Amino acid sequence: MGTGGVPSLAILRDALIASQTEITTVAMRRVNPNTSGSIFDLLKELNIAPLPNTAGCYTAGEAVLTAQLAREALDTNWIKLEVIADDFTLMPDAIETIAAATKLVSEGFVVLAYTNDDPVLAGKLEAVGCAAIMPLGAPIGSGLGIRNPHNIELMRERIGVPIILDAGIGTASDAALAMELGCDAVLLASAVTRAEQPALMAEAMRYAVLSGRKAYLAGRIPKRWHAKASSPERAEGPGTPDSASSSRSTANAKEDHRESPQF
Numbered sequence: 001m002g003t004g005g006v007p008s009l010a011i012l013r014d015a016l017i018a019s020q021t022e023i024t025t026v027a028m029r030r031v032n033p034n035t036s037g038s039i040f041d042l043l044k045e046l047n048i049a050p051l052p053n054t055a056g057c058y059t060a061g062e063a064v065l066t067a068q069l070a071r072e073a074l075d076t077n078w079i080k081l082e083v084i085a086d087d088f089t090l091m092p093d094a095i096e097t098i099a100a101a102t103k104l105v106s107e108g109f110v111v112l113a114y115t116n117d118d119p120v121l122a123g124k125l126e127a128v129g130c131a132a133i134m135p136l137g138a139p140i141g142s143g144l145g146i147r148n149p150h151n152i153e154l155m156r157e158r159i160g161v162p163i164i165l166d167a168g169i170g171t172a173s174d175a176a177l178a179m180e181l182g183c184d185a186v187l188l189a190s191a192v193t194r195a196e197q198p199a200l201m202a203e204a205m206r207y208a209v210l211s212g213r214k215a216y217l218a219g220r221i222p223k224r225w226h227a228k229a230s231s232p233e234r235a236e237g238p239g240t241p242d243s244a245s246s247s248r249s250t251a252n253a254k255e256d257h258r259e260s261p262q263f
Helices: 009-019 039-045 060-074 094-106 119-127 149-158 172-180 198-218 241-259
Strands: 023-027 049-053 078-081 110-115 132-135 164-166 185-187
Touching (some): 009 198, 049 060, 060 078, 078 094, 094 110, 119 149, 172 198
Parallel strands (some): 049 078
């Protein structure tokens, strides 16, 4: 889970417990880890690992510096890389993201890269050494769900590292779909923190993620243009007209076989 948009730490606490999340992102440019009673104290109390992110960065240089400061403050090499292009779309800047990822990987960071829903770009981020790819489903905070599910499927086919759907989730069905498409996890914030009942939505998300993952592992049936009956077209079994006819045909065939000359 993310922490953006949460009304209070008390509400966030209830939501985190309900979601049973094991890791929570924190925007390092917007919080002070040394402040008493901060979100870091809450995460420590709940035994949830903080994942620092570079939210609010617009260049590779800003993102790298933020990651370096986060490593020093939290003693972790993990970083969620987020470099946005502008304040209007909050879309990732592909060029700056790749540049930052390349630098951070060379410095020993475990980089989880926020990116567009572009399979080609995802492949390039994997190639430079990112530990996970985090494609958006829709713009941050929009709640529009997964606008291009086919691209997520394409990513799953060609990307070997974990895929974590990031941004755009509005409700539990969006989270379930992400997992059904083959994502390894989802990151969500606004869908929970801005819900009418955040803790209840967090619980719904937990079940959605579990259900979606099970559905993916189970394997869905192929999609068809036309109907296909799930029951046999004709009744089969002892006592049915078809089974009696079939038995007579089989018996006649056996008689014919016995009467035929052997060569």
